[in-house]
Amino acid sequence: MAEEPMHSLARRFVDAWNSRDTAGLDALFHPDFRWHIAVTDHGDPEMRPLNSRLLHGMNLPWGKAIYNKKETIDIFSGIFAASEQFSLDLRTVIASGDRAALELVGDAVNPANGRRYDNLYCYVLHERDGQLVLLREYQDTLLLFDVWVAQ
Incomplete structure (x- = not known):
């Protein structure tokens, strides 16, 4: 039985990430591609400031x-250069039509x-x-902050 197209795209993305294949990612991404780090609502590119006194003046590493x-x-490419290994373990793919939801675990x-x-x-x-x-x-942006940003 043939694999669903979105399942195949998901696996190709994870394989390209895990092999650090930027040319493969470039070929996989549509010319109109957007990566949305979901810390803001759909279509909102502006980062929200952190409000706690503990984190005042700090933020995640994205502009x-x-x-x-x-x-x-x-x-x-910068992530690949900064960490000798950063892999994704694809656990689940749920696909319908032109969309898919993936559950993954990052390891670095x-x-x-x-x-x-x-x-x-x-x-x-x-x-x-x-x-x-x-x-x-x-x-989990708190984990990201704890590992990559906090002193």
Whole structure:
């Protein structure tokens, strides 16, 4: 039985990530591709400021919440360069038509401080013309902040 197209796209994305294949990611991403780090509402690129006294003046390492194809490839290349290993373990794919929801576990170690990064992710993917046009990423941002940002 043939695999659903969105299942195949999801697996191709994870395989390209895990092999650090930026050319493969570039081919997989539609020219209109957007990566939306889901810390803001749909279509809102502005990062929300952190409000607690403890985190006053700090923020996550992003300047905005939505990135185009080139910006995404550049950021992913930086992640690959900064960490010798950062893998994604695809646990579940639920697909319908041109959309899929993925459950994944990220696995990395921050080489600057030795902290383990074992984040839980939900990716919502949209496809157009056989390529990914949207990757909306949900994750534990407190873990991200603790491993990659906090002193």
